[in-house]
Amino acid sequence: MDNVKRWYIYVTTLISLQGVTWAVIALLRNLFISGNDPLTTALQLAVIIVGLPVFLGHWLWGQRLADREAAERHSVARWLYLYATLTAFLMPLLTNLYDLLGTLLRAPGTVRRINNWYNRYDYTLGDTLLFHLIAILILGVLWFYHQRMTVGADKEIADEQGIGTVRRLYIYLFSATGLTMVALVVIHLIRWVMVQFGSRIVGGGATQLTDELVRLVIGLPLWIVFWRWGGKLHEGGVPSEAESALRKFYLHSTVFVAVLTVVGNGTLILSGFFRRLLDLPSQGDIREPLPLVIGGVILWLYHAAIIREEARGGQNSEQMGILRAYRYLTAGIGFAALLVGLGGVLSVIIQRFERGALIGDTREVLAWSVAGIIMGLIVWILPFRTAQGQTTDEGAPGAEARRSLARKIYLYIFLFIGVMTVLSAGVFIVFRLLTLLLNIETVTLSEMAHALGFAIIAAANWLFHGALLRADRKLSASERVKELELIKIAILDLMPGTFGNLLVRALRDEIPGLTVEPLLVDAPTPEGGTPVTETIRQAGLIVAPWNIAVPGAGNVPAAVTLAVAESPARKLLIPLEQAGWDWVGVEAKDNAALVKPAAAAVRQIIEGEKVRTRKIGCGGWLAIIIGVIVLFTILGQLFQMLYYLF
Numbered sequence: 001m002d003n004v005k006r007w008y009i010y011v012t013t014l015i016s017l018q019g020v021t022w023a024v025i026a027l028l029r030n031l032f033i034s035g036n037d038p039l040t041t042a043l044q045l046a047v048i049i050v051g052l053p054v055f056l057g058h059w060l061w062g063q064r065l066a067d068r069e070a071a072e073r074h075s076v077a078r079w080l081y082l083y084a085t086l087t088a089f090l091m092p093l094l095t096n097l098y099d100l101l102g103t104l105l106r107a108p109g110t111v112r113r114i115n116n117w118y119n120r121y122d123y124t125l126g127d128t129l130l131f132h133l134i135a136i137l138i139l140g141v142l143w144f145y146h147q148r149m150t151v152g153a154d155k156e157i158a159d160e161q162g163i164g165t166v167r168r169l170y171i172y173l174f175s176a177t178g179l180t181m182v183a184l185v186v187i188h189l190i191r192w193v194m195v196q197f198g199s200r201i202v203g204g205g206a207t208q209l210t211d212e213l214v215r216l217v218i219g220l221p222l223w224i225v226f227w228r229w230g231g232k233l234h235e236g237g238v239p240s241e242a243e244s245a246l247r248k249f250y251l252h253s254t255v256f257v258a259v260l261t262v263v264g265n266g267t268l269i270l271s272g273f274f275r276r277l278l279d280l281p282s283q284g285d286i287r288e289p290l291p292l293v294i295g296g297v298i299l300w301l302y303h304a305a306i307i308r309e310e311a312r313g314g315q316n317s318e319q320m321g322i323l324r325a326y327r328y329l330t331a332g333i334g335f336a337a338l339l340v341g342l343g344g345v346l347s348v349i350i351q352r353f354e355r356g357a358l359i360g361d362t363r364e365v366l367a368w369s370v371a372g373i374i375m376g377l378i379v380w381i382l383p384f385r386t387a388q389g390q391t392t393d394e395g396a397p398g399a400e401a402r403r404s405l406a407r408k409i410y411l412y413i414f415l416f417i418g419v420m421t422v423l424s425a426g427v428f429i430v431f432r433l434l435t436l437l438l439n440i441e442t443v444t445l446s447e448m449a450h451a452l453g454f455a456i457i458a459a460a461n462w463l464f465h466g467a468l469l470r471a472d473r474k475l476s477a478s479e480r481v482k483e484l485e486l487i488k489i490a491i492l493d494l495m496p497g498t499f500g501n502l503l504v505r506a507l508r509d510e511i512p513g514l515t516v517e518p519l520l521v522d523a524p525t526p527e528g529g530t531p532v533t534e535t536i537r538q539a540g541l542i543v544a545p546w547n548i549a550v551p552g553a554g555n556v557p558a559a560v561t562l563a564v565a566e567s568p569a570r571k572l573l574i575p576l577e578q579a580g581w582d583w584v585g586v587e588a589k590d591n592a593a594l595v596k597p598a599a600a601a602v603r604q605i606i607e608g609e610k611v612r613t614r615k616i617g618c619g620g621w622l623a624i625i626i627g628v629i630v631l632f633t634i635l636g637q638l639f640q641m642l643y644y645l646f
Contacts, residue, residue: 009061013081024138026044027041033123066078079162093135096139101214178221178224179219185216191287255299255300257299263375271367272286331410332410334383335380340376343454344365399476421455428451489540492545493545503543504516533560540570546573
C-alpha cells in the first residue's frame with residue numbers, strides 16, 4: 001500500500017475514534033448524571049451515528065491490508081497511530097483516576113464542583129464518582145484493546161528504527177510523567193515533615209497528605225512500568241535500542257533539570273547562611289528550598305548512576321560519549337554559576353569603594369554571589385577534572401576525548417559567552433566615553449568599573465577555555481604525526497590525473513604533513529622502483545576505486561586485484577560511477593563530489609574512528625540540543641545579573 005493511502009486511513013481512523021470516544025463518554029455522563037439535556041444528547045448521538053461507521057470502515061480497511069501485507073504491519077504510520085491512540089487514551093485515563101482517588105480519600109463532603117470547557121456543575125459525591133468512572137471504563141477498554149495490538153507484534157518489529165523511535169517516544173513520555181509525579185511526592189512529603197517541626201504551618205495538613213498519596217499511587221507504578229519497559233528494550237540486544245538517542249536525551253535532560261534544581265536552591269540556602277553572617281534579616285524559609293535540593297540530589301545520583309552503568313557496558317565511542325556528555329553538562333552548569341557569582345562579587349567590590357561601606361542591598365548581592373561561587377565550584381570541579389584528565393591519555397582514548405562533540409560544545413559555548421561579554425562591555429565603555437567627550441552626559445566611575453570588570457572576567461574565561469582548545473590541538477597534532485609515520489597509505493588509480501590526484505590534494509588539506517602520491521595500477525615499474533603489487537602488500541591502508549578489488553569490473557591487471565584481495569591492510573573503496581554497475585543504499589554522486597568524503601574517511605581511519613559520513617547523528621543532535629539548553633540558561637542568568645546590577 002502506498003504511503004498516501006496509509007496516512008489517509010490512519011489519520012481518519014485516529015480523528016474519528018477520538019470523536020466517537022468522547023461523544024460516548026459525554027452521552028453517558030449526560031444520561032446518568034446531568035439530567036439528559038435533549039440538545040446536548042442530540043449532538044452527542046449525531047457524532048456517534050456519523051463517526052462510528054467512519055471509524056469502523058477505515059480501521060477494518062487498515063486491518064485487512066495489515067493481515068494481507070507484511071509491509072503494512074511494519075509501516076511507521078500504523079505504529080504511530082497505535083502509540084498516538086494509546087497516549088490519547090492513557091493521559092485522560094490517569095487524570096480521571098487521579099481525581100477519582102482524590103475524591104474518595106479527601107475530607108468527606110456532599111458537593112463536588114467539576115468544570116468542563118463548556119459548563120460548570122456542582123455534583124454530589126456519588127455523581128462525581130460516576131463522572132470519573134464512566135471515562136475510566138471507556139478509556140480503559142479502548143486503551144487495553146490497542147495495547148494488545150502492540151504486544152502481539154512487539155518482537156516482530158524490534159529492530160525497525162522508525163517504529164522503535166515511535167515506541168520509545170511513548171515509553172519515555174509516560175516514564176517522565178511518572179517520574180515527575182514521584183519526585184513531587186518526595187519533595188512535598190519532605191517539606192511536610194519539616195513543617196511539622198516548625199512553628200509555622202504551611203500547607204493543608206491531611207488534605208496535602210491525601211493529595212500526595214494519590215499522586216504516589218498513580219505515579220510510582222506508572223514510572224516503574226514504563227522505565228522498566230525501556231530498560232528491558234535497551235538491554236535486549238537490539239542495536240537500535242542500545243544506541244537510542246531518545247533514551248540518552250531522557251537521562252541527560254533529567255540530570256540537567258536535577259542539577260539546575262540543586263544549584264539554584266543550594267545557592268538560596270547558602271545565601272541565607274551568608275545573610276546571617278552579614279547581619280541581614282532572614283529571608284524565606286529553609287523548608288522551602290531544602291526539599292528541592294534533596295529531591296534534586298536523589299534524581300541526579302540515580303540517573304547519573306544509570307548513565308555510568310550504561311557507559312561501563314563497553315568501551316566504544318558511543319558508550320563513552322554518554323558519560324562525557326553527562327560530565328560536560330554538569331560542569332557547564334557549575335561553571336555558569338561560578339561566572340555569575342564572580343560577577344556579583346566584582347559588583348560588590350566596586351560599590352564598596354564607591355560608597356565606602358557595605359550597605360544592605362550590597363551585602364545581599366554579596367551573600368548571593370559567594371553562595372553561587374561555592375555551589376558552582378562544587379558542581380563544576382569534579383566532572384571537569386575527570387573529563388579534562390581523559391584528554392591527556394595516550395593513544396585513541398585521549399584523541400577521542402579531545403575531539404568529542406560534547407567537549408567542543410562545552411568549550412565553544414564558554415568561548416562564545418566570553419566574546420559576547422567583552423564585546424558588550426567594550427561597546428558600553430566606548431559609548432560612555434563618547435558621551436563624556438561630547439559633553440552629553442557625565443560618566444560615573446561605577447558604570448565604567450562594572451563594564452571593565454565584567455570584561456576582565458569574560459576575558460579570563462575566554463583565555464582559559466581557549467588555552468584548553470590550543471592544548472587539544474597541540475596534542476592531537478603530535479599524535480597524528482606519530483600515526484602517519486606508522487601507516488603506509490597506498491592510493492590506487494586507474495587513469496592519470498583523475499580521482500587519485502584530486503584525493504591526494506584533499507588529503508593534504510585534511511591531514512597536514514601527509515606525503516603520498518597516487519599509483520597507477522597499469523603503469524610500468526620504473527627501473528629500480530617498487531612494483532605496484534609489492535607496494536600494495538606493504539601498505540597499511542589501501543584507498544582505491546571499488547572496481548580494483550572486483551575481477552572483471554575494470555581494466556585492472558589480475559595481479560593487482562589479487563594483491564588487493566590478499567593484502568591484510570585496511571581497505572577503503574570509493575564507489576565511483578561505472579556504466580552497468582549500481583550501488584544499493586548509496587546515492588549517485590559525481591566522482592569529484594566523493595573526494596572530500598573519501599579524505600575525511602582516511603582521516604577517521606588514521607585517528608581510529610569508525611568510517612562514517614559527515615552527517616550529524618542522533619548522538620550529535622542530542623549533544624547540540626543539550627548545549628543549546630545550557631547556552632540559553634547561562635545567557636539568561638548572566639543577562640538577569642547584569643540587569644539587576646546596573
